[in-house]
Structure formats: C-alpha cells, structure tokens
Amino acid sequence: MPSSNTQQGNPKLRPRHDVSFYLALIFVVVPLWSTVPFAWAFVIYSLYTGRLWAYTWQGKCFFIVTLAEVFFSVYHYQLARFVAAQPPLPPGALHELRIAHSRVLKSGLASLPEDGFDEETTDSSRPCSPAEDITQLTHDDPRAVDFREVLRTWFGHAPWSEIRAVEVKRWLYWAIFNSHLPEPEKIPSSHHAVLDEALDLLQKRAGVVIPEGSAPMYRPLLLTLDQVTIHWRPFAFYAAVGLTNRLLKAWLQRYRQVQFVVHDGLDFLLRRPINWSPTHGPPPIVFIHGLGLGQLQYHLFITRLLDEFPDRPILILLQPHISQDIFHPRFLTPMSRHETSTRLAALLTKLGWVATDDVAAADSDDDDDAKSIATSLMDTGARGITMLSHSNGSYCHAWMLKMYPEMVSRSCFVDPVTFCSWEGDVCYNFIYRPCRTGIELLMRYFVAAELGVANLLQRHFDWSSNALWYEEIPNARDPNKTFFLIAAKDEIVNSKRVERYLRLHGVRKPLRVDPDGHHGTALIAGGAGHAAIFEWLREAD
Template sequence: MKAAQSHMATGLPEKLHLPRRRDVSFWIVLLFAVLPLWSIVPLSWAFVIYALRSGSVWTYAWCGQALFAAALCEVFFSAYHYNLSRFISRQSPLPPTNLAELQGALKRVLLAGLANLPEDGYDEESLDIDRPGSPAETITLLDFDDPRAVDFRNYLRTWFNKMPWSSIHKNELHAWLYWSIFNAPFTSFDALPASHQKVLQEATQMIESRSGSKIPDGSNPAVKPLRLTLDPVNVAWRPFVWYVGVALSNYILRRRFQNIWKAQIGTFNGLDYLLRVPSNWDPLTGPRPIVFMHGLGLGLTQYQRFLTQLFRQLPHHPVLVPLQPHVSQEIFHPAYLRPMSWRKMANCLASLLNELGWADLDEQEDEGLTSSETAKGAAETKVPKGVTVLSHSNGSFTHAWMLKAHPGLITRSCFVDPVTFCSWEGDLCYNFIYRSCATGMELIIKYFVGAELGVANFLQRHFDWSSNSLWYEEIPAARDPSKNMFFLGGKDAIVNAERVRRYLTSHGVRKGLCYDPNGRHGQALLSGTSGQKTILQWLQRA
C-alpha cells in the first residue's frame, strides 16, 4: 500500500496535463459578453469602408451621420490601440537588477518547502521562535522519492507549461533561468560570458539537488519555458466606447466621493490618490489610518461599493486609496503605460504617508526595531503610529513592496486574495496569462482584465518576480491576528489558494487566516458576505 502511494506521488510530476473541456458558462460569456464587445471594431471598419466606397455617407440623415462619426472614431482608435500594442511588445523595459539580490531570491525559492513543517501549522501561542521555516535550511541532494523533491518537481514544471518533468532538458532550463536571473533571451550556453555560465551552472546544480533528479543534457523543442517579460504580449482589442465608458465612470465616482464623503482627489510625485480624512481626526489619539491598495480591473468603478461600505462603517478612520491608472484601463491617463518601478512606488507612497503626518519616515525606519518596539516608541515620543494596509489581489504586490522597503510604516496588514505569496511557483502567471479558458469566469478574467492593453503591459513587460514575491519572514508579527489577516478563497481562479494556505499555516499562521473553501476571487469584498463583515470588523479594531 505504501509502495503504491509512493509511486503515485513520484508519478505526479510526470502526469500529462490534458486540455480541459469548456463548460456551458464559457460559451454563454463568449456569445453574450465577449463577442458583442469584440465585434464593435470590425463592424465599425466594415461600416466606414462601405459608407465611403458607396458614397452613401453623404445621403445619411443626422442619426446615420452620428453613427458614421462614432464608427470613424472606432477606426482611428483601433489604429492607435494597435500601435500601442506593438510598442509594448518590445523587449521588457525592466532595468538590470543586482545580480547578488537575484541569486539570493532564487536561492530563497529553492529553500521554500525544505523544512519539515507540519501543514496544519504551529500553535502561535506556544511557538517560541519568531521565524520557523525554510530559510534556516541548506540545499542538499534529496532522494528522488523524497516528498519535498516530488512537490518541487511538480510545481516547478508549471513554468514549462506543465510538461512532464522528465521532458525538461538543460537547454530549456537554462533559457528559463536566464530569463529569471538576467531578464534576457537565451541563445546557447557556449555563447554566454563565462560569468553568466557560472551563474547558470550553480543554479542548475541547486535545482538538481532540490528536485532529487538529474536534468538531461541537450534540448527538447516540445518544451517551451514561460518567460513572462520576453514572450509575446497577449492583448485583445476593445473598442473606444469601452474606454470612454470606463473613464467617464471613474470621473463621476471621483466627483461622487468628493461630494458625498468629502474626499479629496490629489497627486503626489506622480501618484494619484483618493483621500478621506474626518474633520475631527487627531493623528495621535484618533484611529489608525487605512491605506487600500486595489487590484486589476476598472479602478474606482470596480471597488466603489466596497469603498462606500468602508467609508460608511468606519467614519472616524482616515482612508487613502492610491489610484493606479495602468491597471484600471484608464487609457487616457498620461501614466497609463508608465507604471512606477517597485522602489519608486514604495518610496513615493512612504513619502506621501509622511507628508500626511500618518507615519514618521525618519523615526520608524530605524534598523532593528520590531513592530511592537516601533509602536512603543511612537507612544513615548508622540510620533504617528503608522498605518493599516488593506490590499486586494494585485494590490498585494504594492503591499509587499512597502513591507520590503519601509516595514516600520506598516503596523497592521490585511491581505485579501493575495497574489504575492507563492508567486514563485508559477500558478499565478500560468493561470492569468497562459492558461486556455474553460469556464465563463476564466474568460471574463482573461478578456476583460488580463488581455487589456495596460494590464498586459504591466504584467508582461514590467513584472519583477523577485520584488513581487513576499515571504513569511518579511511580515512583522505574521502570526499575530491582531496585526495580520489573510483572506483566501478555495475556488479562486487565479491564485492557487490551497498552496498559499499551506504555506501560511505551515509557518504558524492560524487565527489570522480566513479560508473559505467555496470562495472565489474578490468574493470577500462583496457586500453582505461574511468576508467583508470580518474585514471591516478587523479594521475597526485599529
């Protein structure tokens, strides 16, 4: 019996990944949502060409001429959209990253899962050590049937389009490693500088030890490694009227938040934001400010219901919402195709918090201070207490950047559907960019979000995997539920929530983890759900 189980486990990385069958919801979304929107552009071209070639445009009544003008706008805009698509298809503009930092990040990836941590987690009330887990381990040669090696082979093959592990040869492994380390295309090992060859050899040896297997020499053309910032950009066109509608909706919502909730719309060093500060709030005695980092989609249009609930139920809390046009389909914004680098964004946001008086950038950045020591020092010296950061989905990347660059400014963290954990395993990139859609929800996410020009530019040309990956040991007091909360949905179509849950619980996160086996991506923020109630109750305790 044990032998059979062992065989099944070791055979998992060799399991052939078969295409999934598309269900009814896929065809419903395709026929009634995607195709009607997609067809506006070709129909506009056909109408304009027909009207001009036949000369009938001059005989149209006012309504016909208005329709022709709208179609002509779509034609011109589609040409503009096409040029922008070609522009972002060039090689990734990411600047070179410090080689030592990247090698350290890669080693940290290989260390993940090495420690024999119980999946049900430690008891955070009795655990003595602050940082249990894999960083204390060393990479040694594992046996082929070691469960840690089997698991490693199974999730690493996701970066190779989930091909059987034994089909991955050194040439394809080197191509993937060269992208992940140098963000550059790989030609051949012999053509590389000696210093780059040494880096690849060391990385390959560590992977062979970690996987408990020897990578075959040579090449297998059937295996294509996923190289996110080098592969062709996946962009689906959408009409001018769509972008006009998104821009108009977000503009109206900005005015609405200003009029109803007395919020401010401002810009700080190129960062747009929505800010609500209660008139009677005191920075020393009042409740802790909240910073909400939104995810991919439609910006305020997508999150207006949640923000309304947030403003209504927490009337005494200051709230800051950094607006990110590059992931909000704000194509008319000057920064639409120019997202900030992770360091610039983190420093800009930290400076804004300092400018608002919510956190003291100089006082709270002292090295060696824990979050409890920082809070104690804040009380004694009467400096601001720091902020609570609430992030959803893609917003967890910015959340992670702040924790890496300015951990002293964040005293409480709430992650909802975080994509920053376990992103090194490849499920996130595969599910969002490369996977063929089989359900209606997957098609909605792929067409209306993932394949949008600005989102594709951000994810496929500005994705920095090492800075986007957040580790347990980078979260102060991660096991303290009063300071950190994590919300996951078991039926999340983007995040492999089960693996994220296992990662967190194995490091002792238990009471601060809300896992809904039937929850979907974004469900915890919806009005009336238990997830939203729990989030708002937790925020009120600040």
C-alpha cells in the same frame, strides 16, 4: 486590424469548455470584440459607395461614431506594437536575485508536519525554511516530489519526464537575468557561473539530475519575454469606463468629503476627519486595489469603507495603468517598486500618519493639491497605518513591507497574489492557461489581455520584487496585527499552496479561508469574507 499575438505555449489537448464559456463568448466577448471590425466595414462601405452623403442626420452621427472607433483602433494598435516591442527590464541586483533564488529553493525544505507547528510554544520567530540548508535530496523524498510538481507549472504542466536541461536553463536565465538564453559560446563567463550554480542547486532540491538535451515542445513560460497577448476593445468601452470612474470620483468628493489629489505622480483619494489625532485616533487605512476597472469595480467597497469608519483617515491609492484609464499620462509607464514605495512613504510622512527619519517628504512646486494636504508636520507620536490590499495590490503592499516595514502597523491581505508567486500558478492561470469556464474567459479578455494590464504583467513584472516572504511580514502570526483572507475557490491563486505556505510558518489565527469564496467575492457585501475584513478593521478602534 487585430492587436493580439499568439501566446507561446505547450501542445495540449484543447480544454473542454462548459456552458458558461459559450454563453460568455457569444453574448459578451464576441459582440464587444466585433465592434471594431464592424466599424471598419461600415466606414469603408459608406465611403466606397458614396452613401455617406445620402444618410440622414442620424446616419451621419452613426458614421462619425464608427469613424472615431476606426481612428481609435489605429491608435490602440500602435500602442500594442509599442508594448510588444519594449525591451525587457534590466535585471535586478545579482545578490538580491541570488537571495530570492535561494529562498525559492528553501521554501518547504524543512521536514515539518503540516499540522505540527505550534505557534503558542515555539521559540523560533522564523520557523520552517529560512534556516534550512540546500542539500541533495533523494528522488523519492516528499519535498523533492513536491518541488518537481511545482516546477512543472513553469513548463505548462508538462510531464516531468519530458522536461530537459536546455529548457530549464532558459527558465533560470530568464528568472535571473530577464533575458533569453544566448548560445552557449555567447554566454558571459560571469553569467555561466551563476547559471551553473543555480542549476546545480535546483537539481539538488528536485532530487534528480535533469536530462541533457532539449524538448522544444515543452518551452518554459518566460513572462516578460514571451509575445504579449492584447485583445482589442472599442473606444466606447474605454470611454464608458473612464466617464463612469470620473463620475464616481465626483460623487465621492461631493457626498463623502473625499479629496482627489495628485502628489508626486501618485493619484489617490483622501478623506481626513477634522478631529482625528495621529497620537490618539485610530490608525489611518490605506487601500490598494487590484487589476480591473478601477473605481467602477471597487466603488461599493470603497463607499462601505468610508461609511464604516467615519472617524479614520482613509487613503485609496489609484493605479491608472491597471484601471483601463488609457488616456492617463502614465498608462503605459507604471512606477517601479522603488518609485512607488518611496513616493508613498514620503506622502504618508507628509500627512503626519507615520513617524520616521528615513523618508524625506517629496515636494512639487507646481502641485497645489499636494501642498494643501501637507498642513501638519510629522508627529513623532504617529502610530503607523493599516494597509489593506486586494489581489494585484498586494504587490505594492509587499513593496512597502520590504522597504518601510515600520510604517505599516497592521496588514490585511485579501486574495493576495504576492505569496507563492514563485511557484507559477498565478502566472499560468491568469495569462497562459486555456480558458475553460465563462469566468476564466471574461477575466482573460477584460483584464489579462487589456493593453495596460498586459503591459504591466508582461513587460514590467519583477518577480523577485513582487514575491513576499513570511520573514518580511512584521507580526505575521499576531491576529491583531495581520490578517490573511484567502478564497478556497480562487480561479487565479492556488489557495491551497498559499494556505500551506503560511501554516508551515506558524500562521494560524490571522489566516482565514473562505470555503465558498472566489477571487474578488470578499469585496462584495453579504459574504463571510467581506464581513471578516470589516470585523478585523474594527478591532483597531
């Protein structure tokens, strides 16, 4: 009873798999995937033949376990159908989308040499693209060539000569209105005007007129509209992850004096030193994790964080919808940008970690844990927080910088996916790209195609909200205030493009590229990236 749909894509030659792909497939993915059909086969066989009543107590226990897997697979299948059938989110405010679209087209538009920006002498706080006008480029202009190469990603890296206007309009209509392109006569006149304007600007930026017609074999990637890819996994897997995370939570509460608190719908771990002062103490650290297994995946890093800074308040925002916590009440209802940001801002205000008049601390009459942490009033001398995010956590980090930049005094981005997300590499690499290596297969099966993750990325993704621009980062070129850690061998992020984007905007000293790093290795002790994170965090003491 599979819950996987075939992903929309372009006709390509099948990738050459290396040895690690087959090892991961044979020894990890297939055994776990086959648990569900095996459970069905055993239950049906036991009931059909009547052998169930002849089993020993061990056999009957095994039958109960497999029966639980059968029931859970039906439950999982129904959830997968629910996710696949969800209507797309309504589009954002049109003026915001137009601004975002304009920023995409202006990105990299300034004619600056890649090593020509001097952060020590520039008079411009926002160099490069923000001030540029979108004008008609020539076909051979390097900026147009680069833009066309980037745009190909949204069409599965199709040859540029094969891309046609209908498919480009479909992609633009999705990006603006989060909807399928209707028949020409059914497009509202207001939408027609916006679409025509967007296409005209895109063609100027690309330096070409896109040929009319359609090439259906090179369909655009419409992330929130395409069929959802979900691969089943057994109840035992979810149970093991959930139990482990709860044990790790209990361990942190007992041995690291950490509180687990649910406040206004946010789950988080909190450690507050008794003698810490918001006016004289080091700034609190807020850590936002990425996709995966939740605490199980980040436990060693969190423990190191707690041990390394015993005198600093630390808050770890937990996100059950991307942590495979399938029985959490909000597993399939992730909070939006505005919900997450306003509630987190209210929480930080209530804790006395930030000083602002713009956020009203949210109260919950039936949340005793939330009330217990609100023992101190907001101190106007609070100096703000240090926000540390990893991978998908950089989206939430971006939301806070967009809405409450005054609260974040220092920012640390590790393996960020929020930069250059408009270029499509993260989307293609994580969800659409055919797997070639073992690590790509494992990331696809265990993370990208997991129910909660697929629901978030393929039904609740808002690209304009999730994209963070240089001009939205306070003190982006100050190495004491901001730190970017990028893995040169990142399997998901196009690290060269992200590095180029930041460097063209004058980011030099705050930027660190780990030449041997992969996505996530900076969180593992012993590496250069891991050491760099804690070295930068210690600078605030």
